[in-house]
Amino acid sequence: LIEAREVAYQYATECGMGAVDAVRVATAVSELVRNVLLYAKRGTVDLGLEEGVLHITVCDHGAGIVDIARAMRDGVSTSRGLGIGLGGAARLMDSFEVTSLPDQGTTVRAAKRVTPR
Numbered sequence: 001l002i003e004a005r006e007v008a009y010q011y012a013t014e015c016g017m018g019a020v021d022a023v024r025v026a027t028a029v030s031e032l033v034r035n036v037l038l039y040a041k042r043g044t045v046d047l048g049l050e051e052g053v054l055h056i057t058v059c060d061h062g063a064g065i066v067d068i069a070r071a072m073r074d075g076v077s078t079s080r081g082l083g084i085g086l087g088g089a090a091r092l093m094d095s096f097e098v099t100s101l102p103d104q105g106t107t108v109r110a111a112k113r114v115t116p117r
Contacts, residue, residue: 001037004045005030015049017114025054025112028089032058032108035085054112061105068098
């Protein structure tokens, strides 16, 4: 979790993102990886830059999310947490999409435009 956060922050700054937005990206990645660890145990994180937009894809092969809209609402948690992980991560990014299938896993695609420092 800590490594994913650090790599995301470093990548964002290397792409030319300012410190505040780089922290937003790192925080979103941290929340998404935390969910993978809690619910699926293993997954992947991919970061990429295309036409001035930093793209993040986080995938797992866990049980999936039954009700994505509900999971995105603040206060909803199945792990006794605060329930702001997915919704909070979405608010930090410019675009955010969750796809999930029962017993096949979840994929989150998010993006943040690189604004110069």
